[in-house]
Amino acid sequence: MKALWKALCAAAMVGMSMLPAHAEDKSITVGTMSWEDLTPITGITKKVLEDAGYTVKVVPFSEWGIAYAALSKGDIQILASQTDYVAQDYWDKNKKRLEKISPVSHGLxxxxxxxxxxxxxxxxxxxxxxxxxxxxxxxxxxxxxxxxxxxxxxxxxxxxxxxxxxxxxxxxxxxxxxxxxxxxxxxxxxxxxxxxxxxxxxxLKDPKGIFPPPQSYYWIGKKGFSADYPHAREVIASVYVPLADITAINSAVNDGKTMDEAVKAWTDSHADLLKRWENIKTQ
CATH class of the missing domain: 3.40.190.100 (Glycine betaine-binding periplasmic protein; domain 2)
Incomplete structure (x- = not known):
């Protein structure tokens, strides 16, 4: 009887191992603030995710409070934000329901x-x-x-x-x-x-240190995002946009291009880099 029980348990384990793993959802809703620094970051990351096989919807917000509430509730899955100072109060208030995914730029x-x-x-x-x-x-x-x-x-x-x-x-x-x-x-x-x-x-120099030091931009997600979207998480974590490139994109917009045109010009001129980002493999 004991041998039979062991055989049945072994068969059950084999059967379980042959079940398909939970498939990662290929649709992601991204929040963004309608600002000149965050819009290029969002546009570039959207392009990389789409090239990696995801369907990406972007939802713009005008206030941090509304954006963080939407992220905490799951109305959006990810949001680019400066958590160190600019939006620190909103991050501190909601961080138990959120997670940091990766830095995406630095120097604000x-x-x-x-x-x-x-x-x-x-x-x-x-x-x-x-x-x-x-x-x-x-x-x-x-x-x-x-x-x-x-x-x-x-x-x-x-x-x-x-x-x-x-x-x-x-x-x-x-x-x-x-x-x-x-x-x-x-x-x-x-x-x-x-x-x-x-x-x-x-x-102007600030010898009294009243203005905050340069800050980083992070992709943040609703808690559990990395577990639910392991490959998307790795793709997002591979993206990094230097501050000078964000400035150059906005200079192109100021000179007459639309933001979509300026972002496309940047992604076209960095095609090899984007290929490396979008082809990242989940460990």
Missing amino acids: FQGVAVPKYVPIDSMDQLNANADKFGGKIVGIEPGSGLMRDTANAVKGYDLKLQLVEGSTAAMTAALKSAVDRKEWIAVTIWEPSWMMQKYDVKF
Whole structure:
């Protein structure tokens, strides 16, 4: 009887081993913020996943809170985000339901910048030249992390300059006008941005360390993504887009291309690299 029982158990184990493994779903819904740094990252990764055999749907969001809620609920499977600072509060609030997949770029930096022809290099030199800057720092949309940091810098350096709220478009127009006339101007700005390339500006040094250090971009997923999509996870983890390439893509958009055209031009010119990424084998 004992021998028969062993034989039956062995047969059952063999039968189980012959059952097909759970097939990986080939459809992935990707979230993205409609921003100039995250859109190229999303577009390039989408192309790599599609070439690797996946059907990819992209859902754009306008606010981190909505994007993270959608990811936590499973309405989207993955999202590119800066978890170290820009979206740290949202990451900390939701991270028990999420997982980091891999870094996809590095170097996001925000601060106050001036044109390179302006002969100052540090935040603590602003007060001595306040009149030349018209007594103001030209800002962007109120409520952004960059404006919050700059407001803290105004207090931290006891600046005599007023931080003026506005919009990215208005700041860009003011910067262009000042550069065309070789006038002094201080603006809130970030890298990667086509503006850094086009207008030849420099970040002011921040000896008090009020602005955060350069940050990384990560692909993050709903908890369990790596287990459910092992091959997609390996493909995603192979993708890395240098910050300079993100800036170049956005410069092409500023020069008249659509984002889809600019991303396609990049992927076409990096075809060999994309082949290596999409052909990655799951260990």
